[in-house]
Amino acid sequence: MRDNKSTVTEKFDVVVLGAGISGLCLAHRVVRAGRQVLVLESAGEPGGCVRSQRQPDGFWFEMGAHTLYNSYGSLLAIIDELGLGDRILARRRAPYRLLVEGKLRSIPSQLNLAELFASAWHAFSERKQGRTVADYYGKLVGRKNWKRVLAPLFAAVPSQPADDFPAEILFKKRPRRKDVPRSYTFAGGIQTLTDRMATRPGITLRTNATACALARTEGGFVVTIAGGDRVLARCLALAIPAPEAAGLLAHLAPEAATALARIVVAKIESVGVVADAHHVRLPHLAGIVPVNDTFFSVVTRDVVPDDRLRAFTFHFGAGQTLDQRIDRICAVTRLDRDQLVCVATHATSLPSLSLVHAGIADEIDRHLPRSGLYITGNYFGGLAIEDCSLRSAKEADRLLAEAI
Ligand SMILES: Cc1cc2nc3c(=O)[nH]c(=O)nc-3n(C[C@H](O)[C@H](O)[C@H](O)COP(=O)(O)OP(=O)(O)OC[C@H]3O[C@@H](n4cnc5c(N)ncnc54)[C@H](O)[C@@H]3O)c2cc1C
Numbered sequence: 294m295r296d297n298k299s300t301v302t303e304k305f306d307v308v309v310l311g312a313g314i315s316g317l318c319l320a321h322r323v324v325r326a327g328r329q330v331l332v333l334e335s336a337g338e339p340g341g342c343v344r345s346q347r348q349p350d351g352f353w354f355e356m357g358a359h360t361l362y363n364s365y366g367s368l369l370a371i372i373d374e375l376g377l378g379d380r381i382l383a384r385r386r387a388p389y390r391l392l393v394e395g396k397l398r399s400i401p402s403q404l405n406l407a408e409l410f411a412s413a414w415h416a417f418s419e420r421k422q423g424r425t426v427a428d429y430y431g432k433l434v435g436r437k438n439w440k441r442v443l444a445p446l447f448a449a450v451p452s453q454p455a456d457d458f459p460a461e462i463l464f465k466k467r468p469r470r471k472d473v474p475r476s477y478t479f480a481g482g483i484q485t486l487t488d489r490m491a492t493r494p495g496i497t498l499r500t501n502a503t504a505c506a507l508a509r510t511e512g513g514f515v516v517t518i519a520g521g522d523r524v525l526a527r528c529l530a531l532a533i534p535a536p537e538a539a540g541l542l543a544h545l546a547p548e549a550a551t552a553l554a555r556i557v558v559a560k561i562e563s564v565g566v567v568a569d570a571h572h573v574r575l576p577h578l579a580g581i582v583p584v585n586d587t588f589f590s591v592v593t594r595d596v597v598p599d600d601r602l603r604a605f606t607f608h609f610g611a612g613q614t615l616d617q618r619i620d621r622i623c624a625v626t627r628l629d630r631d632q633l634v635c636v637a638t639h640a641t642s643l644p645s646l647s648l649v650h651a652g653i654a655d656e657i658d659r660h661l662p663r664s665g666l667y668i669t670g671n672y673f674g675g676l677a678i679e680d681c682s683l684r685s686a687k688e689a690d691r692l693l694a695e696a697i
Contacts, residue, residue, distance in 0.1 A: 345482025
């Protein structure tokens with residue numbers, strides 16, 4: 294029984310900060326090797342950027358990550374180990390549309406074909422390495438096509454302008470598993486996976502538990518949780534956004550903290566709405582990408598169709614009130630406010646990566662060996678869930694080899 298006012302000191306082999314996909318993948322691998330793991334999570338539930346909003350009647354829609362691919366081999370190994378393979382749901386094919394001056398347009402219809410054909414030959418000579426997304430893809434499709442079509446499409450991926458992202462980091466080629474649908478989710482949404490990971494035997498999850506201070510102690514670390522509780526860890530893994538990790542490590546690992554503090558993040562504020570299907574006049578779509586708007590993308594539930602309800606999640610940057618956002622959502626979906634049967638919000642952040650990023654990640658890694666500290670997240674190999682899983686696998690292997 295936990296008393297909120299008292300200081301409880303429990304000891305674990307490993308304490309993981311953050312129950313997003315990165316923290317859970319690391320915890321999964323360490324527990325599989327027989328270690329006891331405590332995962333501390335600030336929010337009231339695990340998942341982080343993975344948040345499947347569920348209604349009492351069973352309808353669900355994604356507030357964050359929405360698509361997994363058969364190229365996510367490292368994640369699929371975990372899915373298999375958890376026996377979740379039979380809950381995989383193939384996503385139905387549906388188009389993405391651009392929103393141009395209030396009208397939905399197909400992507401090809403917005404491309405200037407003359408410019409595209411004049412530029413396409415660059416595909417044979419251009420290399421992605423050391424180039425930004427705007428520089429590399431701009432060459433391939435032409436500057437005007439980049440600005441009008443590709444820049445909004447790329448910005449829709451990390452919900453922020455992506456021009457300066459390294460070209461190598463988005464859309465990686467990976468081997469595909471032929472026995473798994475090309476793109477998929479789960480019955481109940483992707484959070485079905487993170488929920489299962491968080492309840493795996495050997496993992497103790499503590500929600501509403503923000504790690505607010507770290508210190509070294511004999512044989513490990515002491516983690517102070519907001520409210521005063523403390524836990525002891527032989528090894529400590531951080532799987533939280535870079536700015537939070539930088540703050541917590543400022544005294545414990547100042548060099549790594551300085552490198553982490555150089556990683557800029559963008560806040561993403563998502564608003565999801567649900568309406569009766571017969572009220573929605575929009576065609577069935579996977580999503581909408583606006584050209585120059587207050588939001589970066591809309592993701593729908595149409596890829597897992599439901600007879601009764603449809604859902605639309607709008608991913609905004611910071612800076613507007615909920616009221617203003619709902620006005621914009623109603624204008625785009627052509628729904629009245631009183632036709633919205635559910636409005637949900639979820640705030641997350643994603644790193645804003647640039648060409649200097651690889652150097653920052655190397656700098657973080659340079660200070661970690663044999664420190665008892667392990668850092669994972671979406672700011673190493675890339676933002677995709679598979680990148681998080683791969684980084685977590687690497688850190689879990691290092692932990693098991695180095696520490697215990
Ligand atoms: C809108 C959106 C759509 C996306 N779509 C896709 C997609 O379709 N496919 C895909 O592959 N990827 C997608 N991504 C990217 C991917 O979902 C994320 O990069 C990934 O989930 C990040 O996981 P993470 O565990 O590294 O970080 P997070 O998910 O941010 O988890 C970090 C966790 O740490 C917790 N935390 C923070 N500070 C503390 C503290 N001091 N103590 C304890 N806990 C703390 C937070 O509450 C959070 O739960 C999407 C991301 C977003 C935002």
